[in-house]
Amino acid sequence: MKQLISNLKPFRRLIMTLTLMFAGGGLMAQDTTGSGTFWTQEVIFYSLLTLVFITAVLVLLVALYVLQMLKTFVLKDMSEEQRVAYEAEPGLFDKLWNKWNNLRPMEEEEALILDHDYDGIKELDNHLPPWWKGLFYLTIVYGVIYIMVFHVFKTAPLQAEQYKLEMAAAEDLKNNIPQPEVDFDENTVTFTDDTAELLAGKGIFESQCAICHKADGGGVAGPNLTDQYWKNGGGMQNIYKVVKNGVSNTAMISWETILNPVKMRQVSSYVLTLEGTNPPGAKAPEGDLWEPESDSTAVNQ
Ligand code: HEC
Missing domain, CATH: 1.10.287 (Helix Hairpins)
Known part of the structure; x- marks a missing residue:
């Protein structure tokens, strides 16, 4: 022991x-x-x-x-x-090695050559190495099992079917992502001045929107969001609408599938807080002057 x-x-x-x-x-x-x-x-x-x-x-x-x-x-x-x-x-390994590579040795080749002569090309009738034959038989067995499993008993799905199953499972997964319960839509959404929400909005803006609107909102490919001029109307509800639905035929996509309503409200509220910040190098105003008086939900009244 x-x-x-x-x-x-x-x-x-x-x-x-x-x-x-x-x-x-x-x-x-x-x-x-x-x-x-x-x-x-x-x-x-x-x-x-x-x-x-x-x-x-x-x-x-x-x-x-x-x-x-x-x-x-x-x-x-x-x-x-x-x-x-x-x-x-000889050891076990040597024995196995010899067995699995059991070719008739060179000295016997004389006896193995077949009688035919194809324009000087002769055929050497040595048998296939046992390891090769073993693999070959294995593929036959595998083939039979494969046909049984996939085509006769259909215990496992074929590729196309499996693709459909996985897509369905993914769709299911997507639909089960919990959506927050909200009591507003684009017509009733209001600006939130909650610091935590605005901070969350800032985070979303900087990671998702800054590439086109610049981190300070001054605008690059997308328009300047810090002035009082809006192409699609200013104020909380119009901004939320643009974020939710996008503007067709422009680079401004609909964010509805990417951001849930709470996040869309956070980022829209944050956009509203940018008004009047006058960042350096901002794009020239585009669209029409938005009169805050006409919008009860605007911040800068
Ligand atoms: C791929 C570039 C791109 C990204 C990313 C992008 N936008 Fe835009 N955005 C645009 C363009 C271009 C317009 C102008 C659409 C038009 O011509 O009306 C626009 C318009 C807007 C408008 C309306 C401006 C106006 O004058 O009416 C708002 C608000 C806005 N974007 C907010 C956002 C927010 C919030 C995000 C991030 C969630 C975002 N955008 C991400 C390109 C982008």
């Missing part, structure tokens, strides 16, 4: 690593079970697959190690002649 333990020493690191990998896989699977959505199921599936694979490798390593140990014991009990005889025998 003592010897067994000391023999195991060099393997300690390997065993530790494998154990840790194990634990890691377990943790990951646990982490994701909560929401049970489409892709988390995939994560769990592949984690389990990895786990099974690692276990298999581990079992194999242990089996090999035990075999090696047994061999040491057996050799120890052998007499000198027996040991010499044993060691003279």
